Amino acid sequence: MELSDPQAWTMIGIFASAMLGGMTLMTTQFNRVLRAEIGGLRGEFGGLSGEFGGLRGEFSGLRSEVHAEIGGLRGEFSGLRSEVHAEIGGLRGEFSGLRSEVHAEIGGLRAEMRAGFEVVNVRLDSLDTRLTRVEGKVDDLDTELTNIATRFWRSQ
Template sequence: MTELTEPQAWTLIGVFTAAMFSMMGLITGMFTRVVRAEIGGLREAMDAKFEGMDARFQGIDARFEVIDAKFQGIDARFEVIDAKIDSVHRRLDGIDRDVQVLTRRVFDHPTD
């Protein structure tokens, strides 16, 4: 068996330490690249999903606008109906007054 001298042992320790640090640096760099690539892929997938959701929400907003327009048309129709009902109420009030006047004439001043 051969024995190492102290300078040879320190040289081997230095070479081994340098090799370990360089391997750790390479592995860290590769790991960082892989993580960045995965995050980039995830970002693209999420952007695509969000764009799809935005398109769906825009479609729903368009549908709600159509429904709002229909409700506005229905509200306009109800306003017309309310105006007609008010007109009928005014006419009935007029008829009621006329009937009361006629009733008073007939029952208060009988001509018999």
């Protein structure tokens, strides 16, 4: 079948308009699908934003709880620190009292030892005096025995 020029051009026009109509239809459908998908993504992003907002709220709540716990722990540690300082102060007082008692006892023992040494010194001085007298008497006896022996040996 042979086509004349006007028929060929008509066929080309029909084909071109069919192609343009199909492309228009496809573009329109693609545009609608794209808008629907973008709208879905917007919805999902909105949901994610809501979830992020919820997570922010949870983190904020957790942050508040952690701060409250840390504040409580600080209070407890402060109380414990005060108790420990009070105990240390009490122990210092007790040790100071014990130190005073020990110093007093040591002072008393020193006084007793000095008194005992004085008694021993007096007794030693007394013994020294007595030994000096005994030594003098022994010297006198020695002199007398020497004199007696000298007289006895001369007389013979």
